[in-house]
Amino acid sequence: MNNFSDLRVNGDWIISLRGDKNKVDPVKPYGYLVEKERTISGKVEDTAVIFLTNSECQFQCLMCDLWKNTTDEPVPPGSIPGQIRWALNRLPSVKHLKLYNSGSFFDKMAIPEIDYKPIASLTEDFETLIVESHPRLINQACLRFKSMLKPELQVAIGLETIHPEVLPLLNKKMNLEDFEKAVHFLKDHGISTRAFVLLKPPFLTESEGVYWAQRSIDFAFECGVECCAVIPTRPGNGAMDYLLGEGRFSVPSVDALGEVLEYGIQSGAGRVFADVWDIEKFSDCKKCIDQKKNRLTEMNLSQKIVSRILCEYCGK
Numbered sequence: 012m013n014n015f016s017d018l019r020v021n022g023d024w025i026i027s028l029r030g031d032k033n034k035v036d037p038v039k040p041y042g043y044l045v046e047k048e049r050t051i052s053g054k055v056e057d058t059a060v061i062f063l064t065n066s067e068c069q070f071q072c073l074m075c076d077l078w079k080n081t082t083d084e085p086v087p088p089g090s091i092p093g094q095i096r097w098a099l100n101r102l103p104s105v106k107h108l109k110l111y112n113s114g115s116f117f118d119k120m121a122i123p124e125i126d127y128k129p130i131a132s133l134t135e136d137f138e139t140l141i142v143e144s145h146p147r148l149i150n151q152a153c154l155r156f157k158s159m160l161k162p163e164l165q166v167a168i169g170l171e172t173i174h175p176e177v178l179p180l181l182n183k184k185m186n187l188e189d190f191e192k193a194v195h196f197l198k199d200h201g202i203s204t205r206a207f208v209l210l211k212p213p214f215l216t217e218s219e220g221v222y223w224a225q226r227s228i229d230f231a232f233e234c235g236v237e238c239c240a241v242i243p244t245r246p247g248n249g250a251m252d253y254l255l256g257e258g259r260f261s262v263p264s265v266d267a268l269g270e271v272l273e274y275g276i277q278s279g280a281g282r283v284f285a286d287v288w289d290i291e292k293f294s295d296c297k298k299c300i301d302q303k304k305n306r307l308t309e310m311n312l313s314q315k316i317v318s319r320i321l322c323e324y325c326g327k
């Protein structure tokens with residue numbers, strides 16, 4: 012682990028390093044797609060994902076780049092249901108839906124509660140609905156939303172890392188107790204949780220990155236989450252590029268991601284996924300990256316270990 016005692020990570024500093032936002036339109040989501048996911052029942056099924064255009068999150072996390080596709084002002088009531096309708100009209104009919112809003116679904120400045128009912132009615136044909144939230148924004152509003160829903164609700168919460176020194180430096184303004192409390196509260200009310208775990212946040216070496224991702228998966232399952240998604244930490248938001256230049260962050264490798272995924276699946280505590288989006292950025296070798304990506308995808312979908320690939324070009 013490298014020294015960071017001189018570093019004053021706070022929201023102003025993180026914001027000062029940012030580049031420009033992308034141009035977004037509050038009547039349309041900024042993205043939508045269909046991906047395959049292994050469901051709780053063990054079947055591999057299509058899941059629609061809608062990336063809602065929303066106002067910027069109230070937290071400025073060190074590693075986050077989701078602010079790029081946000082509005083400066085809160086979006087008006089009706090905007091989020093309108094965006095969901097817009098995307099559903101263009102998506103094939105599938106059973107599972109993820110609504111990601113570049114922040115917290117239960118942040119009232121992001122999605123006003125008056126929108127819950129129309130969102131519930133738009134999503135009534137789905138079996139599963141997944142939304143994301145900061146653990147400190149998990150409260151009675153989640154239960155009011157759940158009570159309107161037909162699909163099973165799952166809330167995705169960023170645990171990020173349980174490293175005692177790195178977690179506070181992420182400026183997420185949460186501690187492990189907040190995470191545990193949120194998971195317990197949701198579980199007590201019949202709502203399952205998926206944890207986002209960062210692979211190799213800044214300040215850690217590759218092997219420390221693997222170690223702490225594994226410990227973070229253990230902690231998440233001990234708290235009672237149903238599923239973990241491991242996300243390789245990436246540059247691109249300004250602050251992370253600064254740390255990269257300073258040698259305090261380096262990009263994790265696809266092999267480290269494979270190692271953490273193997274560990275998670277072998278733990279048998281619940282579904283564990285590796286985020287393979289943009290995975291090419293996590294390898295220097297063009298010869299084996301496609302095979303390695305396919306292997307991770309196969310493991311995501313089967314939740315079984317697939318033999319490692321040894322590349323004769325890069326030796327990894």
Ligand SMILES: [Zn+2]
Nearest residue numbers: 296299322325
């Ligand atoms: Zn290779």
